[in-house]
Amino acid sequence: MEEMAQPLLSSSRCGHSEIEESIPISSSPSSDVATPPPLKSCLHRARTAPAMSVIPVDLLPHDSEPALDTSSPIIMHASLLLLLYLSLGMLAYFFNLRGFSVVQTHPAVDAMYFCIVTLCTIGYGDITPVTPVTKAIACVLVLVGFGLINALLTNAVNHLLNLQESAIIDSVCCASTRPTSYIVDAEKGRMRIRTKVGLAVVAVVLSIGVGAVVLRLLENVDWMDAVYLSVMSVTTVGYGDGSFKTTRGRIFASIWLLVSTLAVGKAFLYLVEARINKRHKRIAKWILKRDLTVKDLFAADLNQKGFISKSEFVIHKLKEMGRIGEKEILSICDQFNKIDLYNTGKITLPDLVIVSR
Structure with missing residues (x-):
């Protein structure tokens, strides 16, 4: 680095006039004034500086590309698959009406309600398959819904929650002059655990409360039964001793569940x-806070040199905390050895050039 810095320092000492003087001045044929010899430029290239022409283009720094918005595909795919699932399930229900034991309200509402209850794995028992064909249909709906649709819907919910978390962080950081607050940790760019727990409690109470109120109003049950059925529903327990029996109640349940x-x-x-x-x-x-012991010294000494470096100490502490395992460390070392072709213990620009070819 010192050899590379020397010519750059010498070039910085050259003034603007010196650069101009280094340019040869042409004289006209009619001029009798002798042309002064051109001054040697003080700008010269360091021999140790790497030639940019030999560096692969993919190793040069590039401007960061704008991150693509993946929110629309995730939500769109989840919505389309959910719509396809409900459509096929409702068609299967319509073509096998006699194969289900059901407290009927409206065929379309009952079909959608049956698909949602099956998708959420609740199983109230108010609509049950009774023939081999409908039982096979129910098995397919459960496996497809639980294995695929729920996974995709969970990804969509996670994405929406991440967007909500980003919006909360931005609003709190703009409103607060402190780098951190009680709600978010601006330095780490995430909500604090206590905030997530608070939102979780609010979501549980709100879901149970809305379900209990609607059950009380639409299904005409007392408050204890309404709260009981609401809790059994949102936790997907579904003992079967209660369910939605009215058309309006099943329409609400199809969305709320x-x-x-x-x-x-x-x-x-x-x-x-x-x-x-x-x-x-x-x-x-x-x-x-624990003091370093002799046993820790030997355990952290990866190179068996009788002492530990700062990097070895960090790796040892991360292993104790469970943040990194022996398998991950060996994988990282193996990747380093593949780039360090000459076993110098360090990665240089020529190593990257050779590996990239």
Whole structure:
């Protein structure tokens, strides 16, 4: 670096006039004044500087491309698959009406209600298949819905929640002058765990509350039964001792069950995440405060040199915290060795040039 910096420093010392003087001045044939000899330019190229022409184009820095918006495809694919699932399920129900034991309200509403209840894996028992054909149809609906549609809908919900989290972070950061606040951690660019837990509790209470109120008004049940059936529904338990029996109730259930089960499921995941994060923080705090022992010294000395470097100390602490495992470390070292062709212990520009060819 010092050899490369020397010619650059010497060129920076050259003034503008010196550069102009280095340009040869042409004289006209009629002029009797002798042309002064051209001055040697103080600008010269360092021999150790790499020639840019030999560097592959893919190794040169490029302007970062704008991130593509993937929100529309995710939501569109989830909506199309859900629509296809409901359409096929309703058609199968219509062509086999006598193969189901059902408390009938309206055929179209009953068909959609049956598909949603099957998709959410609740199973109230108010609509059940009774023939071999309808039982086979129910098996297909359960497997396809639970295995594929739910996974895609979960991805769509996760994407919407990420967009919501980004909007909350932007609004809080714009409103607050502090780099961090009680709601978000602006330095890490994410919501705090306590915020996610709060949103999870609100989602659970709101889903149960809306279901209980509608059950009370549309299904004409008392408040205890309404809350009980609402909780059994959003948690996908479905004992079968209660269900939606009116046309308006089943229309509401077709929308509410799909939204509430996904929201409550994500809310419980937030609670689990908060618990795991708290445990990881406690373990990390204990590890960082613990004194280094002789056993730790030998365990962290990867190169068996009798001492540990700063990088080895960091790797050892990350392994203790469970952030990285032996398999990941070996994979990273193997990738480094593939680039370090001459076993110099470092990666240089010629190594990248050779590997890229």
